[in-house]
Amino acid sequence: MSARMPPRDDHVSSGRAPSISRRDFLRVGGASLMGLALPSRRQTGPYLWEATEGQFGRVLVDGAQVRVSPSAESAQVDVLAFDDVVRVRRAVVGDEWLGHNRVWYEIPDQGYIHSAWVQPVRDQPQTPMRSVSPRGVLTEVSIPFVDAYSEADVDSDRLFRLYYETTHWIVGTMKDDAGRWWYRIYDDRVGVEYFAPGSAFRVIPDSELTPISPTVPPVAKHIEVSLSEQLIKCFEGRRQVFTARVSTGMALADGSFFTPEGEFDTFRKRASRHMLAGNRLNGYDLPGVPWVTYFTTDGLGFHGTYWHNEFGAARSHGCVNLASASAKWVYRWTMPVVPPDKIDMWADGGTKVVISR
Numbered sequence: 001m002s003a004r005m006p007p008r009d010d011h012v013s014s015g016r017a018p019s020i021s022r023r024d025f026l027r028v029g030g031a032s033l034m035g036l037a038l039p040s041r042r043q044t045g046p047y048l049w050e051a052t053e054g055q056f057g058r059v060l061v062d063g064a065q066v067r068v069s070p071s072a073e074s075a076q077v078d079v080l081a082f083d084d085v086v087r088v089r090r091a092v093v094g095d096e097w098l099g100h101n102r103v104w105y106e107i108p109d110q111g112y113i114h115s116a117w118v119q120p121v122r123d124q125p126q127t128p129m130r131s132v133s134p135r136g137v138l139t140e141v142s143i144p145f146v147d148a149y150s151e152a153d154v155d156s157d158r159l160f161r162l163y164y165e166t167t168h169w170i171v172g173t174m175k176d177d178a179g180r181w182w183y184r185i186y187d188d189r190v191g192v193e194y195f196a197p198g199s200a201f202r203v204i205p206d207s208e209l210t211p212i213s214p215t216v217p218p219v220a221k222h223i224e225v226s227l228s229e230q231l232i233k234c235f236e237g238r239r240q241v242f243t244a245r246v247s248t249g250m251a252l253a254d255g256s257f258f259t260p261e262g263e264f265d266t267f268r269k270r271a272s273r274h275m276l277a278g279n280r281l282n283g284y285d286l287p288g289v290p291w292v293t294y295f296t297t298d299g300l301g302f303h304g305t306y307w308h309n310e311f312g313a314a315r316s317h318g319c320v321n322l323a324s325a326s327a328k329w330v331y332r333w334t335m336p337v338v339p340p341d342k343i344d345m346w347a348d349g350g351t352k353v354v355i356s357r
Contacts (some may be wrong), residue, residue, distance in 0.1 A: 027191045034293065048273035049133045050090045057105055057118035058144045059084040060308060064117040070094020070104035083161075085123075085144045091115065100230070100312040108173035118308040121164040128181035128198025129173055135341040136186060137170045138209075138271055139201040146200035148287075150192075159194050163306045165324040166288030167272035171345060173198065184206035187287065188343070189274035207339040209271070212333040213241070221333070222352040223266075225320060227259060230312045232302070232320065234333060242329060247321040257317045261357060263296040266302075270343065273303070277317070283315065291327035293334055295353045302330050308325065 002190045012127060066078035070092050080086065086107050103115040112344065119317045124142040142163050150157040162168065172184035174195070181198040181222040213221070216236050224233045227248055234242040249259035275286045282322065286307065294301035304324030322330065331338075336347035 013157050018096070032088060033320075051088050054122055054124070055088045056085050056121050056123055057088045058108075058121045059086070059113075059117060060119055063115050063140075064113055065109040066107060066113050067155065068111050070106075070112040070114075072097050074112075076093075076355070080113070083145065085121070086110070086113075086118075088120065093298070097176065101310065116308070119306055119309055120166065122288070124202070125199045126202050127203075128183070129203065130181065132170055137172050138167060138204045138340070140165055140167045140204055141200055141288070142202040143200050144265055146196050148185060148194045148196040150194060152176055152184075152195040153202070155194075159192075160287045162196060162242065162288055165290060165304065166306060167204070167290040168201065168288050169272060170201065172328075187274050189276055202272075209338070209340045212329065214337075218335045218349065218351065221335070223330070223334070225259070225353065225355040227261070227314070227357050230314060232322065232326075232330070234330070242326075242333070244322055244326040247305070247313055247315045249271070249316050249318040250314050259300065259314075259316070259318050259320065259355060260296070261355050262336070264353040264355070266293050266295050266353060267336075267348065268294040268344070268346045269331060269336065269338050270294075270345070271331070271338065272343075275303075276322050288326050291331040293327075293331050295350075303327050 028280065054130045059082060061183065062082045064080040064349055065076050065178045066080060067076055073095065089106045092104050092112070093102050096102050097114055097217045101114070101116055104112045105115055105118055106112055111353045117226035121144045123144060126142055127139065142165050144162065145161050147158050148160045148162055150159055153176065169186045170183045171186045173191070174182045174184065176182060180193045183198045183201060185194050185196060187193065213236060220237045222235050224235070225231070225246065225248065226233070230246050230248065232242075232244050232246050233240055235271060249257045251258040270292045273289045273292045275284060275289045277283050290304035292301050292303040300318050300320075302322060305321040305326065308321070310320065313319075334351040335344055336350060338345040
């Protein structure tokens with residue numbers, strides 16, 4: 001089914017319908033809950049965080065189950081589809097599921113969904129730029145998702161769906177007959193330029209790209225990745241300054257998709273990369289992968305991840321998947337330092353990376 005953009009800046013469209021309004025996409029409740037009284041709330045465990053206004057979640061799989069309580073044993077009250085967007089009230093510690101993740105998200109007046117099935121997102125439309133500098137402008141998607149087209153026209157071919165916190169180089173602007181501003185996006189991986197509504201993108205200021213701990217000697221920084229713990233740990237000397245859960249290679253029976261053990265150096269960085277490989281069965285086509293820090297010449301690196309939220313389990317094609325905010329920290333902290341106007345940066349003398357079981 002083709003997707004059409006709504007005739008105004010309510011540009012978030014569903015994966016299951018041609019177009020929907022902002023009210024429609026904020027899916028709160030549902031037909032399956034009509035007339036259903038949920039039991040009174042009970043204490044299910046410590047709250048990890050309480051959402052501020054405007055916290056949503058994008059569903060990452062078809063058939064995601066919403067349950068009465070944060071437990072796979074509780075009653076199912078709804079089933080959500082890929083790219084549904086729901087409000088999120090808080091994250092809670094519930095029953096263990098998937099063997100490594102006890103975090104569930106509470107959907108107001110509806111129930112609980114396991115966090116592995118949901119990307120935390122915001123819906124923050126922006127005032128579009130009217131022009132851009134010749135060097136281009138680095139941006140990130142600031143709404144749950146937006147569709148990109150071959151032309152600045154919703155009747156042209158829809159090429160990609162761009163998701164929250166993906167990063168993109170904007171190289172031009174255009175105003176259509178309806179007065180809507182569009183951005184022209186540069187994609188060197190596929191060799192084309194495409195267009196999306198400008199209000200879906202936040203400009204990333206240079207201040208967010210400055211190095212972290214620039215006075216620490218580069219040789220004093222190193223990264224440890226534990227494949228057994230699925231953790232990244234960053235050190236300045238002997239002091240650990242950062243840690244996060246990751247998802248490394250799946251290490252299938254035939255040896256494919258593994259993350260290699262050994263010592264490496266970060267030598268190449270990109271704030272945005274269209275990652276594309278394989279076929280429909282075992283491949284991927286992922287525009288706007290954010291904050292890529294490579295450590296092998298065959299393309300393995302640290303990067304932000306928007307297609308799953310199952311950090312703590314090995315499930316990548318060999319790269320080290322991180323939440324986008326964590327990948328951005330690693331990108332800014334490691335060597336080489338990338339000037340804000342550089343799309344691609346190669347340099348010797350990178351940050352040491354040790355990957356072990």
